Amino acid sequence: MVKKFIQALVAIGALAACVQCEIEMRNFTQPLDHFDENCTETWDNTYYIDESFYQPGGPIFLYVGDMQFFYTYARLNSSHFTDIAREVGALLIGTEHRYFGESRPVPDLSIENLVYLTSSQALEDMAALVRFIKSSSPDLEEAKVIAAGIGQGGALATWLRQGYPDLIDGAWASSAKLNAIVNFGEFHETTTQSVRIYGGVLCYDNMVTAFSMLEDVFEARNYTKLMEVFKMCENEDDYDEELAGALFFGTIATTIGVYISMLHASGITSFCGYLDRGEDPLMGLSDWIYYTIYNAQGCVPGSFDDLIGIYMDPEWSSVGALIGGRQQVWQVCHEFGWFRSSDASDHPFGHRFPYDIMFEQCGYLLNWTISNEDIRNNIDNTNALFGGLTPNVTRVYFTNGELDSDKRLSILQDLNDEAPADVIPYFGYGADFASMDTTVFEGLRHIQERVRSLIFQWLEIDDGETETTTEEIETTTPSNITSYD
Numbered sequence: 001m002v003k004k005f006i007q008a009l010v011a012i013g014a015l016a017a018c019v020q021c022e023i024e025m026r027n028f029t030q031p032l033d034h035f036d037e038n039c040t041e042t043w044d045n046t047y048y049i050d051e052s053f054y055q056p057g058g059p060i061f062l063y064v065g066d067m068q069f070f071y072t073y074a075r076l077n078s079s080h081f082t083d084i085a086r087e088v089g090a091l092l093i094g095t096e097h098r099y100f101g102e103s104r105p106v107p108d109l110s111i112e113n114l115v116y117l118t119s120s121q122a123l124e125d126m127a128a129l130v131r132f133i134k135s136s137s138p139d140l141e142e143a144k145v146i147a148a149g150i151g152q153g154g155a156l157a158t159w160l161r162q163g164y165p166d167l168i169d170g171a172w173a174s175s176a177k178l179n180a181i182v183n184f185g186e187f188h189e190t191t192t193q194s195v196r197i198y199g200g201v202l203c204y205d206n207m208v209t210a211f212s213m214l215e216d217v218f219e220a221r222n223y224t225k226l227m228e229v230f231k232m233c234e235n236e237d238d239y240d241e242e243l244a245g246a247l248f249f250g251t252i253a254t255t256i257g258v259y260i261s262m263l264h265a266s267g268i269t270s271f272c273g274y275l276d277r278g279e280d281p282l283m284g285l286s287d288w289i290y291y292t293i294y295n296a297q298g299c300v301p302g303s304f305d306d307l308i309g310i311y312m313d314p315e316w317s318s319v320g321a322l323i324g325g326r327q328q329v330w331q332v333c334h335e336f337g338w339f340r341s342s343d344a345s346d347h348p349f350g351h352r353f354p355y356d357i358m359f360e361q362c363g364y365l366l367n368w369t370i371s372n373e374d375i376r377n378n379i380d381n382t383n384a385l386f387g388g389l390t391p392n393v394t395r396v397y398f399t400n401g402e403l404d405s406d407k408r409l410s411i412l413q414d415l416n417d418e419a420p421a422d423v424i425p426y427f428g429y430g431a432d433f434a435s436m437d438t439t440v441f442e443g444l445r446h447i448q449e450r451v452r453s454l455i456f457q458w459l460e461i462d463d464g465e466t467e468t469t470t471e472e473i474e475t476t477t478p479s480n481i482t483s484y485d
Contacts (some may be wrong), residue, residue, distance in 0.1 A: 048094035055089030064149035127380035172456030185344030203272035250353035257405035333362035
């Protein structure tokens, strides 16, 4: 919960600092339901536009917004995608996904109104916006369109290229979460592998010991010690051991994976340092959780209401809606799955958060009567619609960070000759999207240079340089891995 607030504040800060930006916020009228001709309801879809470096005859660059709507403005302001757009004289557009940010097509987020929140509807929104932009000026009618996004946005960019090949000429899918899967315990296996490789044996052993000690606390039902060690927020309700254990273990394990994914190798260095400096590994873990994640809040949440209860309120004014949390719960339960469960073998985080508990949370949080089988069928349907890990695409470049705990949802090897893929060592989620002005690591620069080269190729621009191949990019092998002991 706090993480979402911090992310929102980061985005707001970037927006406030952008005193010389020429990014405008505009609205475009969209139908509520693109697939029902009898539905006449419409709504205003927010989008962003920067015309400051557009040159007549230039392309359209489409940044695909997603659940992480609070980053869109900042990424339009400064990113590798924006740098390339400036270089080729592109019109830069940023979409806002329906139901997030200011794009509110329905009066509230009750279950009957959430049915219009689907990837298919969002893709139609984006395609309609591109058609509108292209029709707005004779100079843009024949403009090539390059789409790009990170995470779910990378998946949407891929699906735009797949579903609208006459409209989208190429796509860059960074850390794209393409595969819908119910039980995604591999998330924690990837986190564990990252700590082993980049943190070293000592750090991994400390992590194992910390969670073993935490398990002992729960087994002994010593909740007083738990509250003290983890500086937990006061909770008037009695602890339900099964629910509290599932939420607490699951939240900490997921937070470690997300933290490493977002902060890359430096995140592992920080995490391992806390484990090593603590009075014991459990105290080190509690200090890391408190000082790096919840320090601003003043206590570590541990109750149902503090951790996920905020997603139950369907009003737009609620915290869960404002940060996009309730909407994400719907999409995860209705389309994607991605349940980061303990149902995997190679991790030290215990087995208190199996995926069947997450089925229960879907129904409870959304006030939704649905069977586990229906949730499975919905998630299977997503892969049937979009292809999962084998989408039918060309002119898409898939990039992933080796330390991204979600990377197994993406394409890690070349899909075909015109849909290459690369994995970036030492980095996690979306690192390649940052402006090259800030890039010092040579392996990351190679990937960013390849992004630029491929986009130039898709735009049929001769920049006088040879396109970087996968073989020229540094890959991770046991011989070039650095331990952070």
